[in-house]
Amino acid sequence: CASRHKSSIRKRIIRNVIHTYNVIHNSYLSEGIPIERVSSERDLGVNIDCALKVIQHPSSIVSSAKKMLGLISRITQQFKNPAYIISLFCSLVRSRIQFASVAWNSISGTQSAKIETVQKSFVRIIYDRYFQRRFYYDDYFLIDKISLRPSSERRAERDLILLHKVENAMRDNDMLLSRINIHVPFRLTRNHTAFYANTICRSSTLSRIQS
Structure with missing residues (x-):
């Protein structure tokens, strides 16, 4: 039991949540053991930095995916x-x-293109190994030929599935439902926009999906 308690102490970390560069760092101890300070942390499989953004996450998953693809x-x-x-x-x-x-x-768009390089690398392996260069090489033609889709399309589909579930009460979450802004025009117009997108926070998941 004591060893398990010591193990839990070693797993404790300090994560900075800042929006400025002038930061004063202090050292903290937990039962005499220094607590490690980190600038980013992996939470539920997603890398989050000190500004609570996911800028580093695409690079991390691309690196991990390419290692697995090489294996x-x-x-x-x-x-x-x-x-x-x-x-x-x-x-x-x-x-x-x-x-x-x-x-x-x-x-x-740059990060999205970087993620697409993983699937393009795989398609190149398939092309060299099984098609023996019998026709002109084109990424998207081969992706379609082997019944795959661009990663960006699959991510967009997942976004729409979440929006559908929240809007149709398939996800029992009042907070998410309150963030959906249904566009109701006060007069008949040619604008058939379904949602009133909030562009203030571009990193918001629901704002992105509704736009």
Whole structure:
């Protein structure tokens, strides 16, 4: 029991939550053991920095996914059927780059393109190994040919699924439901916008989905 208590102390950390660069750091102890200070932390599978943003998360998942893709590529060199390597990619690699995407999908175009490089690298492996360069190489043509979709489309689909569940009370969460701004025009117009998007907080999940 004592050893378990000491183990829990070692797991304690200090996370800065700041919006300024002029920070005074103090050292803290827990039962004589210094508490580690971190600038980012992984919470429920998502990397969050000291400003409570997920800017570092895309780079982290791309690095992890490419390592796993390299491992799959090495151990499947003798596979004759591409369906097996595609199945491994979907279960072990693609799941990494779309896990909890609803929480962190407010990313830039550059970060989105970086995530797409994972699937493009996989498509290149399939092209070189199983198609033997019989036709002109095109990323999106091959992605469609092996029945995959761009990662950005899959993330957008997950966003819409969440919006559908919240709006239709399939998720019992009054706070989320209160954040949905249904657009009700006071007169008949040609504008058929379903939601009144709030552009003040672009990193907000529901604001992004409604826009």
